Amino acid sequence: MSLLQINHVEKHFGDLEVLKDISLEVEEGQVLAIIGPSGSGKSTLLRCATMLEQADGGEIIYDGLPNAVTATRAQKKEIHKYFGLVFQNFNLFPHRSVLQNVMDAPMRVQKLEKEQAKAAAMELLKKMGLEEKADSYPQQLSGGQQQRVSIARALALQPRILFFDEPTSALDPELTGEILKVIKDLAAEHMTMVIVTHEMNFAKNVADHIIFMDKGVIAVEGTPEQVFDSDNARMREFLGKLEA
Amino acid sequence: MDIATMLELLGKGALVSLEIFFVTMVGSLILGLLLCLVRMSKFVVFRLLAKFYISVMRGTPLMLQLFVVYFGPYYIFNVNISPSYKLMAVFIGFVLNYAAYFAEIYRAGIESIPIGQYEAAKLLGYGRVQTFFYIIMPQVVKRIIPPVTNETITLVKDTSLAFTLAVAEMFTIAKQIAAADRKVTAFVLAGIMYYVFNLLVAGAFAKLEKKLSYYR
Numbered sequence: 001m002s003l004l005q006i007n008h009v010e011k012h013f014g015d016l017e018v019l020k021d022i023s024l025e026v027e028e029g030q031v032l033a034i035i036g037p038s039g040s041g042k043s044t045l046l047r048c049a050t051m052l053e054q055a056d057g058g059e060i061i062y063d064g065l066p067n068a069v070t071a072t073r074a075q076k077k078e079i080h081k082y083f084g085l086v087f088q089n090f091n092l093f094p095h096r097s098v099l100q101n102v103m104d105a106p107m108r109v110q111k112l113e114k115e116q117a118k119a120a121a122m123e124l125l126k127k128m129g130l131e132e133k134a135d136s137y138p139q140q141l142s143g144g145q146q147q148r149v150s151i152a153r154a155l156a157l158q159p160r161i162l163f164f165d166e167p168t169s170a171l172d173p174e175l176t177g178e179i180l181k182v183i184k185d186l187a188a189e190h191m192t193m194v195i196v197t198h199e200m201n202f203a204k205n206v207a208d209h210i211i212f213m214d215k216g217v218i219a220v221e222g223t224p225e226q227v228f229d230s231d232n233a234r235m236r237e238f239l240g241k242l243e244a
Numbered sequence: 245m246d247i248a249t250m251l252e253l254l255g256k257g258a259l260v261s262l263e264i265f266f267v268t269m270v271g272s273l274i275l276g277l278l279l280c281l282v283r284m285s286k287f288v289v290f291r292l293l294a295k296f297y298i299s300v301m302r303g304t305p306l307m308l309q310l311f312v313v314y315f316g317p318y319y320i321f322n323v324n325i326s327p328s329y330k331l332m333a334v335f336i337g338f339v340l341n342y343a344a345y346f347a348e349i350y351r352a353g354i355e356s357i358p359i360g361q362y363e364a365a366k367l368l369g370y371g372r373v374q375t376f377f378y379i380i381m382p383q384v385v386k387r388i389i390p391p392v393t394n395e396t397i398t399l400v401k402d403t404s405l406a407f408t409l410a411v412a413e414m415f416t417i418a419k420q421i422a423a424a425d426r427k428v429t430a431f432v433l434a435g436i437m438y439y440v441f442n443l444l445v446a447g448a449f450a451k452l453e454k455k456l457s458y459y460r
């Protein structure tokens with residue numbers, strides 16, 4: 001079953017066409033990786049899909065919900081419940097403890113009972129290996145730990161799809177592994193995920209489907225093998241640069 | 245006049261000064277926030293009006309504003325002003341003036357919060373009001389403590405401007421005593437009291453700052 005369908009989405013900033021006729025589909029349980037050179041529109045695509053940016057045209061349809069591109073404000077509020085997003089620089093709430101960061105939205109937004117929200121949050125923190133950090137504040141944690149908190153925070157609302165925009169690129173190289181492992185574990189649990197990443201090996205290993213974006217279009221897509229073995233000139237150039 | 249009598253009189257004046265201080269703090273911190281929201285509203289006309297108001301209030305003397313508030317009703321609307329309106333005029337004038345300063349302080353604070361905080365809140369489903377009160381404002385409060393401390397210290401001293409409307413606050417009384425006594429003792433005592441009160445103000449804000457220093 002497809003959880004998300006994007007059809008002919010377009011987006012420009014002024015004269016700059018950042019997304020040109022993008023179409024894709026995300027199946028339940030699928031891990032979709034989006035790769036491509038800097039400025040190719042990966043973040044913009046994610047931001048349009050998560051409604052942080054308003055697409056200029058096309059359709060963004062989460063299963064059973066109205067088109068996000070033309071949705072009213074009330075409808076958008078509904079659509080927001082469908083997915084979560086993990087940011088490159090975490091965007092944790094600095095004035096709230098780790099535990100509060102994770103349990104606050106379930107309490108305030110989903111109106112869960114405090115005890116219930118707390119138990120669920122502690123469960124998630126445990127899963128992320130952070131139960132001892134529950135009462136710490138974000139700034140007291142390493143980047144990798146902060147990113148794990150932000151993943152727990154997103155998961156606490158039980159999204160059907162979890163988006164990641166370069167979840168490891170704000171981290172020191174030795175810390176990326178712990179985040180990639182968390183994502184791998186989620187994939188093993190069949191969490192549906194869309195991940196923008198510069199980690200090619202990770203994309204190759206964890207993704208079921210890869211999209212290579214270039215200058216606002218999907219230049220190549222398919223299984224990891226298909227994409228990495230593609231003879232598309234831009235793809236070869238992109239991989240060549242990474243190896244160099 | 246002996247010191248004890250002098251202190252008693254000054255003490256009575258100090259109560260009025262305190263009253264002006266507290267009414268202004270509460271009134272202008274609230275009005276300032278509303279003004280700041282208008283100043284940052286998405287409607288250009290509102291925004292410009294608020295901007296103009298703030299620039300006038302900050303660009304003209306508070307003393308003059310007090311006169312306008314006090315005499316305005318008579319000169320503009322021909323309403324008879326009773327002397328009991330004096331203290332009220334001081335409250336109104338101070339609140340209107342300080343709200344302008346606090347509005348700009350709030351605005352700088354709100355604008356310093358990274359956009360990512362709003363985006364995270366939006367993704368987590370917080371409404372606009374929830375985002376403002378639970379996520380943005382707590383962080384703003386921490387950031388604006390230093391400028392608010394400065395304004396507050398200025399306010400303590402500014403309360404003496406109420407003497408221009410002959411409200412019996414501490415400075416007005418000190419002036420009367422000094423004139424009758426032909427000595428500066430009353431001024432010195434009043435000065436000490438302003439100073440001590442400002443030490444308390446600075447201390448209270450330092451304490452609040454420390455309390456909020458658990459995060460950056």
Ligand SMILES: Nc1ncnc2c1ncn2[C@@H]1O[C@H](COP(=O)(O)OP(=O)(O)OP(=O)(O)O)[C@@H](O)[C@H]1O
Binds near residue numbers: 013037038
């Ligand atoms: N808010 C904006 N206003 C104007 N231009 C923007 C805006 N956001 C992105 N752009 C431009 O759109 C293009 C695509 O940006 P985007 O961030 O989507 O690229 P990306 O593929 O995520 O790149 P990177 O790998 O560096 O993160 C870039 O040229 C960028 O400068």
Ligand SMILES: [Mg+2]
Binds near residue numbers: 166
């Ligand atoms: Mg990007």
